[in-house]
Amino acid sequence: MTADTPRVLTVGDDASGAPALPSGPFDPTTDRTLEKSVRRWVAERTGLGLGYVEQLYTFGDRYRTPEELAGGPRALSIAYVALVREARPATGAAWRDLYAFCPWEDRRAGAPAVIDAAVAPALSAWTAAGADGRGTARQRRERADIAFGLGGAAWDADRALERCELLYEVGAIDEAVRDRALRAAETERGAAASVDAVGHAVGPGAADSGYAGPTSDEAAAAVLPGAMALDHRRILATALGRLRGKIKYRPVVFELLPPGFTLRQLQRVVEALTGMPVHTGNFRRLVAATGLVERTGDRDEVTGGRPAEMYRFRRDVLRERRAPGVGAGGGGRA
Amino acid sequence: MTADTPRVLTVGDDASGAPALPSGPFDPTTDRTLEKSVRRWVAERTGLGLGYVEQLYTFGDRYRTPEELAGGPRALSIAYVALVREARPATGAAWRDLYAFCPWEDRRAGAPAVIDAAVAPALSAWTAAGADGRGTARQRRERADIAFGLGGAAWDADRALERCELLYEVGAIDEAVRDRALRAAETERGAAASVDAVGHAVGPGAADSGYAGPTSDEAAAAVLPGAMALDHRRILATALGRLRGKIKYRPVVFELLPPGFTLRQLQRVVEALTGMPVHTGNFRRLVAATGLVERTGDRDEVTGGRPAEMYRFRRDVLRERRAPGVGAGGGGRA
DNA sequence: CCACATAGGCTCATTGTGAGAATAACTACG
DNA sequence: CGTAGTTATTCTCACAATGAGCCTATGTGG
Numbered sequence: 001m002t003a004d005t006p007r008v009l010t011v012g013d014d015a016s017g018a019p020a021l022p023s024g025p026f027d028p029t030t031d032r033t034l035e036k037s038v039r040r041w042v043a044e045r046t047g048l049g050l051g052y053v054e055q056l057y058t059f060g061d062r063y064r065t066p067e068e069l070a071g072g073p074r075a076l077s078i079a080y081v082a083l084v085r086e087a088r089p090a091t092g093a094a095w096r097d098l099y100a101f102c103p104w105e106d107r108r109a110g111a112p113a114v115i116d117a118a119v120a121p122a123l124s125a126w127t128a129a130g131a132d133g134r135g136t137a138r139q140r141r142e143r144a145d146i147a148f149g150l151g152g153a154a155w156d157a158d159r160a161l162e163r164c165e166l167l168y169e170v171g172a173i174d175e176a177v178r179d180r181a182l183r184a185a186e187t188e189r190g191a192a193a194s195v196d197a198v199g200h201a202v203g204p205g206a207a208d209s210g211y212a213g214p215t216s217d218e219a220a221a222a223v224l225p226g227a228m229a230l231d232h233r234r235i236l237a238t239a240l241g242r243l244r245g246k247i248k249y250r251p252v253v254f255e256l257l258p259p260g261f262t263l264r265q266l267q268r269v270v271e272a273l274t275g276m277p278v279h280t281g282n283f284r285r286l287v288a289a290t291g292l293v294e295r296t297g298d299r300d301e302v303t304g305g306r307p308a309e310m311y312r313f314r315r316d317v318l319r320e321r322r323a324p325g326v327g328a329g330g331g332g333r334a
Numbered sequence: 335m336t337a338d339t340p341r342v343l344t345v346g347d348d349a350s351g352a353p354a355l356p357s358g359p360f361d362p363t364t365d366r367t368l369e370k371s372v373r374r375w376v377a378e379r380t381g382l383g384l385g386y387v388e389q390l391y392t393f394g395d396r397y398r399t400p401e402e403l404a405g406g407p408r409a410l411s412i413a414y415v416a417l418v419r420e421a422r423p424a425t426g427a428a429w430r431d432l433y434a435f436c437p438w439e440d441r442r443a444g445a446p447a448v449i450d451a452a453v454a455p456a457l458s459a460w461t462a463a464g465a466d467g468r469g470t471a472r473q474r475r476e477r478a479d480i481a482f483g484l485g486g487a488a489w490d491a492d493r494a495l496e497r498c499e500l501l502y503e504v505g506a507i508d509e510a511v512r513d514r515a516l517r518a519a520e521t522e523r524g525a526a527a528s529v530d531a532v533g534h535a536v537g538p539g540a541a542d543s544g545y546a547g548p549t550s551d552e553a554a555a556a557v558l559p560g561a562m563a564l565d566h567r568r569i570l571a572t573a574l575g576r577l578r579g580k581i582k583y584r585p586v587v588f589e590l591l592p593p594g595f596t597l598r599q600l601q602r603v604v605e606a607l608t609g610m611p612v613h614t615g616n617f618r619r620l621v622a623a624t625g626l627v628e629r630t631g632d633r634d635e636v637t638g639g640r641p642a643e644m645y646r647f648r649r650d651v652l653r654e655r656r657a658p659g660v661g662a663g664g665g666g667r668a
Numbered sequence: 669c670c671a672c673a674t675a676g677g678c679t680c681a682t683t684g685t686g687a688g689a690a691t692a693a694c695t696a697c698g
Numbered sequence: 699c700g701t702a703g704t705t706a707t708t709c710t711c712a713c714a715a716t717g718a719g720c721c722t723a724t725g726t727g728g
Contacts, residue, residue, distance in 0.1 A: 026394075028408035031396075032395065032396045033394065033395050033396070034392070034394040034395075035674025055391060055392065057389060058368065058389065058392045058412050060367065060368040060412070061366065061367050061368075062358075062362075062366045062367070066549075073362070074362035076412075078394070078410075080391050162354070166687040262675085263675085263676085264674080264675075278674085279716095279717070279718070279719095280675090281676085281677075281678085281717095281718085281719085282716070282717065282718080283722095284675095284676070284677085285677090285715095285716090286715095286716090289715090300675095301728075302674090302724095302725060303673095303674080303726095304672085304673050304674060304725080304726065304727095305672080305675065305724075305725055305726075306673080306674050306675045306676080306723065306724040306725045306726095307674090307675080307676080307724075307725060308674080308675055308676090308677085319523075369676075440680075472719085509706070585672085596706085597706085597707090598705080598706075606696070613685095613687070613688095614706090614707090615687085615689095615707085615708075615709085616685070616686065616687080618706095618708085619684095619685095619708095620684095620685095623684090634706095636693095636694065636705090637704090637705080638694080638695065638696095638703085638704050638705060639694060639695075639703080639704035639705025639706065640692065640693035640694045640695095640704080640705050640706045640707080641693070641694065641705090641706080642704080642705075642706055642707090667692095
């Protein structure tokens with residue numbers, strides 16, 4: 001977290017020039033648990049000591065890597081999310097604005113321009129392309145509306161993965177185009193026998209609905225940039241959705257704040273993660289009610305107005321009652 | 335789900351005589367996604383068609399299997415939870431009462447006897463054994479109270495994994511004893527160099543607190559039976575906790591009910607899964623408010639009293655608004 | 669002293685939740 | 699037929715939680 005922008009640690013661009021999430025092979029001989037392995041690996045490569053670490057998901061779809069497409073081995077990635085305080089990473093790694101990879105997720109100032117400019121048109125085109133007289137168009141419309149809070153539906157911040165997958169399927173983000181090209185090239189070379197899907201796969205919920213990957217006949221008008229290497233944007237979306245859910249019932253935000261902070265800072269971090277504006281008054285009431293923080297007695301060095309009280313996180317709360325989070329109080333025009 | 339008892343599919347006892355969860359090797363050549371692989375595998379072995387399937391967790395601690403303890407390879411298990419309607423499994427597999435493996439989780443009729451008879455004493459002994467003048471005893475007491483809702487703390491049904499891990503650490507469940515013996519035997523034979531923990535490992539939240547596994551100097555008075563093969567009881571606890579959390583915000587219970595059901599049946603399933611009694615009036619109000627179900631017009635074949643209205647799950651809800659679950663309304667004497 | 673900016677509180681209507689009780693529709697038995 | 703027993707279904711009521719708007723406090727810079 002830097003000021004108001006959530007950041008994600010990325011490592012040097014891969015062959016195609018896209019940033020990647022830090023990752024590496026798992027060596028079973030070095031660590032007792034997978035989590036310890038993650039901590040050690042990140043510490044060695046980037047010099048960062050991780051605070052909160054949580055297993056995210058294990059990705060194992062076919063053709064996640066170009067190597068496999070060319071006949072190489074299947075890649076399984078056991079992904080973890082971790083939260084760290086701002087720090088300078090080692091060379092080769094860099095903090096990048098999280099929302100640069102998914103601008104549609106940031107609604108702190110209301111629905112972003114990218115929705116009207118690119119997302120909604122792409123979804124509409126896709127919906128229209130599904131007109132087959134058997135209700136496909138209606139189903140597509142419903143799915144798009146729910147995912148993106150269009151047509152009267154409410155925006156659900158936690159559905160970040162669903163949105164990412166939908167945009168991929170629709171062909172509105174650039175890895176859809178990239179993977180289509182890769183797939184075509186490989187098929188031409190006659191390498192893989194049954195290349196039925198590249199990169200992303202059917203998500204939970206879509207179950208057995210026969211996801212087919214992006215198809216060229218439904219090309220979107222404008223394709224959004226921001227692809228990461230392989231399926232890393234999808235992994236990022238998974239992490240974002242998971243954190244947004246977690247923030248509501250576990251005090252994880254504090255991992256992103258310095259030991260002393262103002263309530264305004266806390267609110268900013270919550271807003272940055274959830275991507276939603278928060279009603280200040282209600283937020284303060286909520287935080288006070290949970291007992292998650294206590295005054296330090298210090299005051300913020302002024303930045304224009306009345307000085308703010310400084311607070312610290314009460315670690316005891318982790319042991320007390322069922323530790324609540326600080327996610328509610330969602331107001332705003334979404 | 336059979337009548338009021340939640341069941342789990344187990345396969346033939348392993349060498350030590352303990353039941354195991356269905357599992358098998360992952361063959362990367364057969365399926366496009368891990369989930370499809372799970373579905374196919376279960377269908378082939380047990381003849382069951384899975385409904386709801388969700389990736390649970392990837393277990394990768396050292397020494398999860400006796401083979402590794404004897405110098406064999408590290409085992410990684412990518413676990414999935416699935417919900418199916420009652421059905422006869424193929425030979426070799428059997429449905430067993432879920433709560434036979436964790437009786438302390440079933441509080442439908444209030445706190446079960448096993449709490450006072452075995453769990454609480456074991457926790458007290460462990461707490462007392464931590465008296466070192468540096469607050470260890472107090473920390474243990476707090477941890478035990480939170481996990482098991484003792485000493486005025488509220489019972490949190492979702493913390494099933496936390497409880498299972500604590501009981502293992504405390505040495506109150508039999509795989510703790512089993513693993514201790516295994517470990518001792520191996521160490522004696524001088525096989526493994528640094529056998530620091532067998533079976534379970536530190537869970538999320540305990541982070542780097544230096545979990546050390548069960549130690550013989552803190553042997554519990556009574557050891558609870560019900561171990562599954564390897565760390566499968568732990569995996570089961572993970573699944574239970576996950577489902578209990580999910581039930582609150584996704585309509586997953588319906589996977590366990592026949593197409594037509596009464597509200598009482600629905601309530602029973604929810605109670606069975608959450609392990610908590612539910613206030614009937616409030617439950618009905620909640621279910622009605624969510625619009626998850628609709629009347630079929632039929633009535634239940636009577637079983638003693640007034641006939642009940644039959645309902646069906648409204649699948650459209652999955653596409654409408656943010657589909658809520660049916661988990662609230664927890665009343666009862668817990 | 670004023671305008672401006674940010675922090676911190678207060679109020680109020682509405683909704684949701686927990687708990688208890690009342691009523692309805694049936695069966696079984698005398 | 700009447701009454702007890704059993705299960706289903708609905709209502710009420712107090713109280714807590716939530717969403718939204720407004721007001722006050724305390725600083726800065728002219």
